[in-house]
Amino acid sequence: MKKLNLGISELQAGEIALGCMRMDQLTHKQASNVVHTALEEGINLFDHADIYGKGKSEEVFAGAVDLKSSLRDQMILQTKCGIRDGFFDFSKEHILHSVEESLKRLRTDDIDILLLHRPDALMEPEEVAEAFTQLKKSGKVRYFGVSNQNPAQIELLKKHVQDDLIINQLQLSLMHTPMIDAGFNVNMQNDPSIVRDSNLLEYSRLNDMTIQAWSPFQHGMIEGVFVGNEDFPNVNAKLQELAEKKGVTDSAIAIAWILRHPARIQPVVGSMNPQRLQDIAQASHIQLTREEWYELYRSAGNDLP
Template sequence: MKKIKLGTSDLQAGEISLGCMRMADLSKQDARHVIENAMELGVNLFDHADIYGGGKSEEVFADAIDMNPSIREKMLIQTKCGIRNGFFDFSKEHILQSADNSLERLKTDYIDIFLLHRPDTLMDPEEVAEAFTRLKENGKVRYFGVSNQNPMQIELLKKYLKEDLIVNQLQFSLMHTPLVDAGLNVNMQHDPSIVRDSSLLEYSRLNDMTIQAWSPFQYGMIKGPFVGNEQFPEVNAKLQEMAEKKGVTDSAIAIAWILRHPAKFQPVVGSMNPGRLADIAKASHVELTREEWYDLYRSAGNTLP
C-alpha cells in the first residue's frame, strides 16, 4: 500500500486506515485476525474513540494483539474524545481524563494522534491548549487533531495551541460530497453552490492538514451504504463498470475515487471482514483518470455547471 505523510508531522501512514468502531463485537481471536491482516496489507493507522463500544473497542484491540512494545512500534494508534451522553465536552478535565482512560484501555504509554471528536460550542480554547500541553509534555500524546470542525473553529484553537493540528476527520464519500460541490459551482444560483463547510478542503490543503474521510461507503448522515444499494442504480452501475475495467471490486473503486483527489485524503474504512478489507486495499494501486473521476461524480447525481 502507498504511504502518505500525515499533516506537518513525521508520521508515515498507509493511505487507507482502519476504523475500529465495530471491534467491540469481535472475539479476541477474530480481532487479532482483523488487525494482523490489516498490517499485512499496509494499513498501520488504527482509529479509535472513547465512545466506540463504550470503550470496549479499545480494550478488545489491545487484548487481541497482547499489546507490547515490539508490535506497538509498528502501528499508529489514534483515538478521540469529547462526545458524552447528550452533550459535548472539551473541558480540560475531560480531555485529560479521557486520554488517561484510553491509554489504560489500549495498554500503551502513548497515543500517536489524539482528536477532539465533535465541536463543543462551550469550548474554552485556552483550556484545550493547557490539556494538550500537559499531554504532550508528559509523553502521553505525540500529535493532535480534530474531527468535524470548520476553519474558524480550528483557527480559534490554533491561536492558543503550541502544537500543529495535523488531521481533521470529515465525512466524505462518492455520495456525500459537500467538500467539493461548492468549489465546482462557484457563483451559481443553485443548491450545489452553497458553501456548507467554509471551504474546508482548500483550508486543509493550505494548512497542510490531512483530511481523514470517515464513512466512505455511506450516504447521507450515516443512513446506510450506497455500494450495492438498489436505491442508487446509476452510481452502482458506474462503480461496477469501473470495477470490471480495473479488475477490482466496486468498493475498491469507491475508495480509489477518494484517493484520486490531490488533497491526499486518508479514508477510514470500518470493515471487520479481512477479505473485504483486502479487496478494498487494492484501491491504493488503482489509477483513475480525470475523466473517470468526473464520470463517477456525475453518476452520483451531480451535474457540472
Template sequence: MKTIKLGASLLEVPNIAVGCMRMSSLDKVQAERFVQTALELGANFFDHADIYGGGASEEIFADAIQMNSDIREKMILQSKCGIRKGMFDFSKEHILNSVDGILKRLKTDYLDVLLLHRPDTLVEPEEVAEAFEQLESSGKVRHFGVSNQNPMQIQLLQKFVKQSLVVNQLQLSITNATMISNGMNVNMENASAVNRDGSVLDFCRLNDITIQPWSPFQYGFFEGVFLGNNEKFPELNKKIDEIAVKYGVSNTTIVVAWLLRHPAKMQPVIGTMNMDRLKDCAEASDIVLTREEWYAIYQAAGNILP
C-alpha cells in the first residue's frame, strides 16, 4: 500500500486508514481476523474514538489482537476525544482523563495520534496547550490533530499549542464535496459558490495538514450510501461502474480512488468491518484516475462546473 507523510510530521502512514467505529459489532474472533487482514494489506493505521461503542470498540480491538509490545509496533493508532453526552469538552482535565481511558482500553502506553473530535465553543486554548504539553512530555501522545474544524478554529488552537496539528478529519465524499465545489465556483451566484467551511481544503494544503475524509460512501449526514443507490444516484453509479469495468476492480475501489486522486494527499477513513470490502478499498491505493475520469465522476454526482 502506498504511504504518505502525516501532515508536517515525519510519520509515514498508509494512504488509507481503517476506521474502527463499528468494531464493537464484531466478536473477538471476527475482530482478530479483520485486524489481521488489514495488517496483511498494509493498512496498519487504525482510527478510534473514545465514544465508539461507548469505548467498547477500543477494548474489543485490543483484546482481539492480544495487544503486546511486538504487535503494537506494527501498527499506528489514532483516537479522538472531546465529545461528552450533551456537550463537547476540550478542558485540560477532560482531555487528560480521556487519553488515560483510551490507553487503558487499547492496552498500550501511547497513541501515535490524538484528535480533538468536535469543536468546543467553550474551548480555552491555553488549557488545550497545557494538556498537549503534558501528554507529549509524558510520552502518552506523539502527534496531535483535530476533527471537523474550520481554518479559524485551527488557527486559534495553533496560536497556543506548540505542537503542529497534523490532521483534520472532515466529512468528504463524491456527494458531499462542498469543500471542493466552492473552490471551483468562486465569484459565482450558484449554491456551489457558498463557502461553508472557510476554504478548509486550501487551508490544510497550505499548512501541511492531512485531511482524513470520513464517511466516503455516505450522502448527507448518515442518510445512506450512494453506491448502488440507483434510485437517487443513477448517473453517478452508472459512471462509477463504467470506470470500474475499465480498471477491472469493484465500484468500491473507484470511490476511494476518486478521493486519493486529489493532490491534497488525503487519507480516507474506511469504516467497513467487511474484509472483502476492505480489500476492495485497499486496491484503490494503486489506482490513479485520469483527470477526465475524476471530473466525470464529480459531475455525475450532480456537482456543477461554472
C-alpha cells in the first residue's frame, strides 16, 4: 500500500486507515484476524475513540493484539475524546482523564495521535493547550489533531496550542461532498455554491493538515451505505462499470475516488470483515483518470456548472 505523511509529522501511514468503532462486536480472535489482515495489507493506522462501544472497542483491540510486543512498532494508534452523554467536553480535566482511560483499555503506555472529537462550544483553548502540553511532556501522546472542526476553530486552538495539529477528521464520501461542491460553484446562486465549512479543503492543503475521511461509504449524515444500495442506481452502475474495468470491487473504486484527490486524503474504513478489508485495500493500487473521477462525481447526482 502507498504511504502518506500525516500532516507535517514524521509519521508514515498507509493511505487507508482502519476505523475500530465496530470492534466491540467481535471476539478477541475475530478482532485479531482483522488487525493482522489490515497490517498485511499495509493499513497501519488504527482509529479509536473513547465512546466507541462505550470503551469496549479499545478493550477488544487490546485483547486481540499484544501492544507490549514488537507489533506496537508497526502501528499508529489514534484515539479521540470530547463527546460525552448529551454534551461535548474539551476541559483539561476531561481530556487528561479520557486519555488515561484509553491507555488503560488499550494496555499501552502511549498514543500516537489524540484528536478532539466534536467542537465544544464552551472550549477554552488555554485549557486544551495545558492538557496537550502535559500529555506531550509525559510521553503519553505524541501528536494532536481535531475532528469535524472548521478553520476558525482550528486557528483559535493554534493560537494557544504549542504543537502542530496534524489531522482533521471529516465526513467525506462520493455521496457526501459539501467540501468539494462549493469549489465548483463559485459566485453562483445555487445550493452547491454555499460554503458550509469555511473552505476546509483548501485550508487543510494550505496548512499541511491531513484530512481523514470518515464514513467513506455512507450517504447523508450516516443514513446508510450507498454502495450496492438500489436507491442509488446511477452511482452504483458507474462504480460497477469501473470495478469490472479495473478488476477490483465497487467498494475499492469508491475509496479510489477519494484517494485520487491531490489533497492526499486518508479514508478511514470501518469494515470488520477481513476479506472485504483486503478488497478495499486494492484501492491503493488503482489510479482513476481525471475523466473517471468526474464521471463518478456526476453519477452521484452532482451537476457541473
